[in-house]
Amino acid sequence: MKDNNDMPGHLARRFQQIAVAVFLAEVGEAGFDLTPVQYAALATIKANPELDQVTLAGLIAYDRTTITGVVDRLVQKGLVERRASPRDRRARALEITDEGRRTLRKITPAVESAQAIMLRGLSAREGEELMRLLRKAIAAGNELSRAPLREVDLKA
Template sequence: MTHLNDMPGHLIRRLQQIAVAVFHAEVEATGFDVTPVQFAALVTVAAWPGIDQITLAGLIAYDRTTIAGVVDRLVQKGFLSREVSEKDRRARVLHMTPEGHAALGTLTPAVATAQDVMLSGLEKEEADTFLHLLRKATDAVNDLSRAPLRGHRKDGC
């Protein structure tokens, strides 16, 4: 029988738990209460001003059903504004507020530190290889996700 610590699913789950804990520790030190998904949404809206919620969900690989709740919380925090699209009255488009830009400016270095902590057990070359392999493995099974990554990525997304 295969040992648990030789199973990629088990190790990925453990690393995800650690990643979330490290993210929260670094972000809480900034005084903000933002989740990893909220941070991903902020980064993406900053890169794609006027993006609609459905496209946002695809670009951060988050399910369309619950992206509205993520956006609701960011609007309540004053980080995003949401308006009816002029092109499609059914769609809601998103923009960063000045408060959102300021929060992102504070959060980004903390999140970068969290990424460094997550990979601190690896040498630089190992970390680069690890990230390459994570992207390769994730891309290969993207369509098996209930929330696959969709659309084109821009730097930072």
């Protein structure tokens, strides 16, 4: 029988645990209360004005039911607003607030520090190779996920 350290699922789960712990520590030390998925959602909303929740879920590979709670917390924190969508009366468009923009600007050094800490046991070349291999494995298994990453044409 294989040792856990020879199983990609176990190693991926351990790396995720470490990644979340490092992110929360760095962001918390900088004075922010934001989870990795809240950060990803906020950055994606900023980059894509008038985004709806379903599209947001696809862009950050998060399931549609859970994304509601993520957006609810961003709204409660005053970082995002829901507005009537100019494209679809039934949909709600997400818009980053001025406070959300300030938060993203101020939190960036902590997020960058967290990314560096996650890869600190690797040389720069090894870090690049790990990222390349992770992207390759994720692309090959994307459709197997309950929340696959969706490329969305936001200009349509």
